[in-house]
Amino acid sequence: MTREDIITAAVEIVADEGYDRLTLSRLAGALGVRKASIYYHFTGKQEMVDSIYAHFRDQFLNLGFAVDFSKDARTVFMTAMSHWKTVFQDKQRAAFISLVEQRKNIDDRSWDVANSLRLMIRGQCEAMLEHVMAAGQMRGVSSSLLSLMFSNTVYSALVDGQGDPDAFLVSFLDSFIK
Amino acid sequence: MTREDIITAAVEIVADEGYDRLTLSRLAGALGVRKASIYYHFTGKQEMVDSIYAHFRDQFLNLGFAVDFSKDARTVFMTAMSHWKTVFQDKQRAAFISLVEQRKNIDDRSWDVANSLRLMIRGQCEAMLEHVMAAGQMRGVSSSLLSLMFSNTVYSALVDGQGDPDAFLVSFLDSFIK
Amino acid sequence: MTREDIITAAVEIVADEGYDRLTLSRLAGALGVRKASIYYHFTGKQEMVDSIYAHFRDQFLNLGFAVDFSKDARTVFMTAMSHWKTVFQDKQRAAFISLVEQRKNIDDRSWDVANSLRLMIRGQCEAMLEHVMAAGQMRGVSSSLLSLMFSNTVYSALVDGQGDPDAFLVSFLDSFIK
Amino acid sequence: MTREDIITAAVEIVADEGYDRLTLSRLAGALGVRKASIYYHFTGKQEMVDSIYAHFRDQFLNLGFAVDFSKDARTVFMTAMSHWKTVFQDKQRAAFISLVEQRKNIDDRSWDVANSLRLMIRGQCEAMLEHVMAAGQMRGVSSSLLSLMFSNTVYSALVDGQGDPDAFLVSFLDSFIK
DNA sequence: AATGAATGAGGTTTCATTCAT
């Protein structure tokens, strides 16, 4: 059993049963060890929770945004969506995001994570829209406004399961991109 | 001390400190009474939590949507936004919404509430857009897509504090409504 | 069960089994209650230990030193010894003194108590010796030196069970007081 | 790391933080090794504590009492005091004595040690007083009584830090030894 | 000679709950 195993099991519990059910007994049960064993790897519950954030911060930092802007607008957006789905729908990351969504109004650390994810989508969207606009392929709506609405909708779809992101993307492209 | 006092204090704790910190001691402390006193009003913690949901369900049901569609598009939307701000920014309701946001991926009851609030905005938005479109005041974008994006953005602004809803509305009206 | 009951049981455990054996389970066992019950009366173990010191500080402050200096030297000393035996051999106080003796080199609070008890005997002894000396009943040894040695010996006898205090007193009086 | 290193660190912890803080983790921390390593040197905590007593019993047995009774009374006493200071103020032995002082009312082994140290001083003092008395240099006070008071005072000074032993000795010699 | 990893027992504390008053 490694620190990472524990972290993985912990976020899974939080995602499935809620932050309030993240107890060391529950965690030990999920890991198939006794709860005292967890104390070999962490000095206490708090350090364990802290290291969840540290672990995923590192994870997210290592994710590039490999979008080739030389392709046509539709391809660019679909590649981006594909990337976001990878980012958000990876099982472990999704569990961590569930944690920060539960806690984002409670602790600043969670708020920061949730916020930066939203900003990531928004920023990347805006870059793509600017690019498309420069190519004269977009209708006359401010890219700033559009990327705000776009990113909120994508975020809701990916994180809250509010609708199908692909269907939305198609509809969006049909409406706004020539 | 009434049931309502307890409910009010309870959602405040959840909103400020998180659902996991909603304990009867904490609650009694906030109310300035002893823990045991709460059992005079509720049979137990579960019933208390249940009644939080019941209480606010009633609250939300009693909120009408008094928008006069005979006014011009801008007025209609601004009246609607004003209404939503009333709905979401009332201190107690905001606290309750914080509760359901924390729990929406954990229990169905919370998911239902969060979902129906989002749908409320979306439906009302769609109705307004259809109306505007019928009056020929709107650019050629599907009202369904637009209301999806609009409602997600308004919801994020009102619930997650993601941006200023009024500034967004102005920008939205300028871009999409003649 | 009152706070005082708990304190009494606690010092008894410390005196009989050592400070390291003062656990809440052990304490609850001695009191015939469950350990959670102790938390109704104290916020935690630390506060309980603190209140032991507070309790006995009050106790000791209320002990007068009713020695009638108009009596003859032997009577004065024997009355004093009688008083000290009352002070030190009361079951509860003896248990508390055992606590402070165990801890006097560890925490300042204990050192203060042990020290002031020693000084109490020494001061009272010195006062008596001065009185006797003024009456011309004493051999030419400095009362300061004599009271130092006397008080250390009485303290050892009463607190550490080092010898019989009465036998010592008789011997002391025979040697130093006419 | 040797058994002696461990013993030395152990008594230091007891002296500084109290017997209840002598845990294997704490000890390992002080030694800069892991907890499990201690089990290479001792079969368990109990054996380690036992060997503390054994170690210091040997130490004390090897301390002679090299006082040359042919010298004058003052010199004899001052040599003895010098010896006692060596015995009691050695850092390690002082730590061990702190241990037995903490535990002397709890376990017999500790009581035996503390008692024999007191008796050592008392016996040596009595021998010196008898010698002095035989030489006609002492005032007419029973050497038995005087050595009891003397030894208690010296013991308090050396072990409990109650006063300066040298100042006391000078004062004692001035008062009782011609 | 030392350690990484685990564990059962037992420690302190908090939880929701009960019940007589």
Add this chain to the structure above:
DNA sequence: AATGAATGAAACCTCATTCAT
């Protein structure tokens, strides 16, 4: 309508110990 007192269960944490390496 509220509380003082207690409690079983379960939380977090520390303890001494074991054992393969």
